Amino acid sequence: MKIMLLSLAARGHAVADALARSPAAPEIISVVPARNPGIARLAVRTYETDLMNFAAILEIAEREKPDFAFIAPDDPIGAGLADELLHKGIPSVAPLKSLARIESSKGFTRELLRKHGIDASPKFRIFRSGEEKSLHAYIENDLRGEYVVKYDGLRGGKGVKVSGDHLSTIAEGVAYAKECIAEGGQVVIEEKLTGVEFSLLSFVSGSRVVDMPAVQDHKRAFEGDTGPNTGGMGTFTDVNHSLPFLETSDLARGKELNRLVADALIQECSSPYTGILYGGFIAVKDGIRVIEYNARFGDPEALNILPLLQSDFVDICTAIIDGDLDESMVSFAPRATVCKYITPDCYPESKDRKGEAVVFPEATPDTRIFYGDIREDADGTLRLGGSRTAGIVGIGDSIAKAEAAAQRLCEKVKGPVRFRKDIGTAALMKQRIDLMRQIRN
Numbered sequence: 001m002k003i004m005l006l007s008l009a010a011r012g013h014a015v016a017d018a019l020a021r022s023p024a025a026p027e028i029i030s031v032v033p034a035r036n037p038g039i040a041r042l043a044v045r046t047y048e049t050d051l052m053n054f055a056a057i058l059e060i061a062e063r064e065k066p067d068f069a070f071i072a073p074d075d076p077i078g079a080g081l082a083d084e085l086l087h088k089g090i091p092s093v094a095p096l097k098s099l100a101r102i103e104s105s106k107g108f109t110r111e112l113l114r115k116h117g118i119d120a121s122p123k124f125r126i127f128r129s130g131e132e133k134s135l136h137a138y139i140e141n142d143l144r145g146e147y148v149v150k151y152d153g154l155r156g157g158k159g160v161k162v163s164g165d166h167l168s169t170i171a172e173g174v175a176y177a178k179e180c181i182a183e184g185g186q187v188v189i190e191e192k193l194t195g196v197e198f199s200l201l202s203f204v205s206g207s208r209v210v211d212m213p214a215v216q217d218h219k220r221a222f223e224g225d226t227g228p229n230t231g232g233m234g235t236f237t238d239v240n241h242s243l244p245f246l247e248t249s250d251l252a253r254g255k256e257l258n259r260l261v262a263d264a265l266i267q268e269c270s271s272p273y274t275g276i277l278y279g280g281f282i283a284v285k286d287g288i289r290v291i292e293y294n295a296r297f298g299d300p301e302a303l304n305i306l307p308l309l310q311s312d313f314v315d316i317c318t319a320i321i322d323g324d325l326d327e328s329m330v331s332f333a334p335r336a337t338v339c340k341y342i343t344p345d346c347y348p349e350s351k352d353r354k355g356e357a358v359v360f361p362e363a364t365p366d367t368r369i370f371y372g373d374i375r376e377d378a379d380g381t382l383r384l385g386g387s388r389t390a391g392i393v394g395i396g397d398s399i400a401k402a403e404a405a406a407q408r409l410c411e412k413v414k415g416p417v418r419f420r421k422d423i424g425t426a427a428l429m430k431q432r433i434d435l436m437r438q439i440r441n
């Protein structure tokens with residue numbers, strides 16, 4: 001078995017680790033934009049190339065002749081790399097370009113849910129070129145000044161701006177919306193919802209959907225959920241694969257929505273979705289709403305989920321491609337996880353620490369270390385990049401034990417780095433639980 005893994009950062013390291021644990025002992029062919037020491041140690045060969053350089057990737061694929069490809073990041077998925085590989089006879093654990101619009105176009109997703117009667121969207125409207133004059137009135141009158149502006153494309157998680165968080169006035173929102181239209185042709189304006197967000201990822205093969213543990217991400221840079229948004233400073237899961245602030249009906253609705261969306265995609269695109277479907281939800285006063293959908297593993301979410309996978313990941317990937325996916329072949333350990341991201345101490349404001357040395361302790365039986373933006377010298381010295389350095393995951397019989405394990409290891413990292421100490425703590429959990437009780441009462 002030979003697998004071509006197209007990836008970057010800690011998400012790719014977690015995927016490589018899950019593939020390498022398979023009894024099939026697959027040969028992993030790593031294709032990365034920059035060498036990742038964690039992935040490199042698990043791969044038989046590593047190629048360094050831009051993941052948007054399809055010509056170079058196809059050349060590697062023809063040389064290696066993998067059984068399948070696993071495409072981890074959003075940009076090559078959205079641009080149609082799975083289509084190009086399939087033309088060469090290589091299937092992928094990633095959707096085709098038309099299906100990947102579930103992530104690459106916010107407008108497509110909203111229209112898909114509306115067209116197929118999936119009642120889970122906030123109030124929204126799509127504005128196109130020539131409709132800019134109506135933006136201010138819609139935000140002021142229809143949304144009462146509480147709004148979200150969504151760039152209709154992939155922007156590395158930085159395309160969504162929220163009133164009160166990123167935009168102070170309606171005028172600022174209108175200005176950003178006009179920028180989005182000028183660049184991408186359209187923009188989505190939605191009502192701002194009050195609630196608590198969570199993620200539910202599923203393995204999907206056509207209409208066959210198998211769910212993973214629910215996860216909550218913390219995107220704000222600093223403790224107390226303050227500061228600018230990042231790619232994610234940490235995440236947690238619970239022993240029962242739900243989350244402490246969710247009702248049983250919330251999780252059931254999330255699972256139902258992922259199935260409804262998978263079916264809607266088949267009808268809309270006349271082709272089965274094959275890969276990871278990532279539902280981003282928010283629990284509100286009367287249930288849950290869809291914030292967005294992604295067409296791949298999240299980062300850090302993959303770092304929490306994949307260490308809990310007890311089943312053969314290669315078998316799951318093969319079943320996704322062949323259409324044989326079944327719940328009986330997927331099992332997750334009934335344990336909790338807490339991920340805390342190590343970053344340069346100047347992140348995300350600057351990259352001043354780039355190139356400085358960092359030293360990690362050895363992982364313990366109840367922890368994992370997944371390398372992100374980091375490079376390794378010939379003598380084994382690890383050096384910081386400009387972004388998130390490594391995800392440290394604690395695993396335990398409760399969130400508290402998992403958090404303590406992650407915290408202990410994070411404190412032993414040596415270098416000009418920092419991490420959010422509050423992720424997974426009882427205090428932060430209580431805030432979420434109290435907020436949901438307040439909203440629903």
